[in-house]
Amino acid sequence: MPFPRLSDLPSLPMRPEDLVPQRINRGPSPLLASGLPWVSVMLASLAAFSPVIASAPVVPPLAFMVFLAWRMLRPNLLPLWAGLPLGAFDDLYSGQPFGSGIVLWSAAMLVMDTVDNRLLWRSFLQDWAVSSLLMAGYLLLAAGIAGLAAAYPLPLVIGPQLLVTLALYPLVTRVVALLDRIRLLPLRSV
């Protein structure tokens, strides 16, 4: 049997838009369009139930990164108060004392609002820089709060975690951008 040439192979759907055959007279499903950001952030919170049982904090705070990436990509999609419910959900699984996620996520939303008011133009590098500051602050404060809860200061071991987080952020934005295209697939007939 001859080895199949590239042109003989059935082409894979490269874009999410190709999954939907018919596009005329169709609009995005409202449930998916407004619910996917929330669901994706909550699923990222559940990453604690991954197969890795870590004996050191090495996994980046995925839920917070997805949350920030949605905020950067679509500033008006998540309401300003989204940090309250999503942070509370993250607290249930993150191991932080309950309330730390609510405080830090709400504060991040307010900071992002200020940043949007100050900086008139957006670019990828600028987004990355702003989110790097936010994520570094989030990790430091979260470690500090965990130390408060343990009644004495924890040794700061978040260095490697911080580097991984900063380096992984662009990848998370790509995934969120893909989710955004899935979010707007024309599934509902108008």
Place this chain on the structure above:
Amino acid sequence: MARPVDRRPGFSRRAQYGIFTGYVIAVAGFLAGAGLLVVSIVNPSAFSSVRGTAGELARPAGEAGAETRAAGQSVIAAIGAYFQAGRQNAALSREVAAARANALTMQALEGENRRLKALLGIVDPQARPVAAARLIGSTAASARRFAVLSAGASQGVRPGQPVRSAAGLIGRVIETGPGTARVLLVTDPENVVPVRRARDGLPAFVEGKSDGRIAIRLLNMGVNPLRLGDVFVTSGSGGLYPPGIPVAVVTEVLHDGGVGHLASDPADADFVVVLPVFQAAAVTALGASQQAAGPAPEASGN
């Protein structure tokens, strides 16, 4: 790219009020979170029931993950074994020969131990495990080190019970839900375990450094007697952990103690066993007397 422009709602009162309400809720959420945070720092078990329910909901995902972990590790181990089969064979043969000799010595010591204990009239409580379960999740992103266990109050798991794997100590249960429980791992700085050196019974205690290693602190100051490779096992002091469970291996000797690696990495543990509290009556009495005596005075000038 310019920033999105629809932040200014124009003259629509409704939209203006909507934005204002959003700010109010966001700030109120921040303040409410701060209040909850204070409550949960003052009383760490305040939200344990909510966390327990959340753990129950995520339990199927965690169990699927735990099975994937075991399968994934065996695949990697099988591939790795091909590359070092010869060397491993030779090393294992040597180890078996050494272990056989050790086992005979152990049997003799065990017999002697039994006779001596009978002589002294010490009766060890027979430790029947409470439950066997999987670790189905951990706080991989937080500085605190918790794991979630796939057994809970309905299987008889209670807060305070020690958890071990085949290789060594994992931690102790701190919160239980109906079908899941939270385990404080040995690597958490809040977890202090009394240990002794397996070789000669040198007393010490270990506490987590929260980076996957644990600090070994000696009770007797002076010349540091630690050597690389020393194995520490639980001593049974404090009445919580049964004696003889391996905890740590010294990998770094400091001037007043050492740093060790875990005898049992929770990531490698397929199944873990929940043990009953070693001396439950003693632990209860100790807790009651500590409560009656109030908080310990600040250590100063010693």
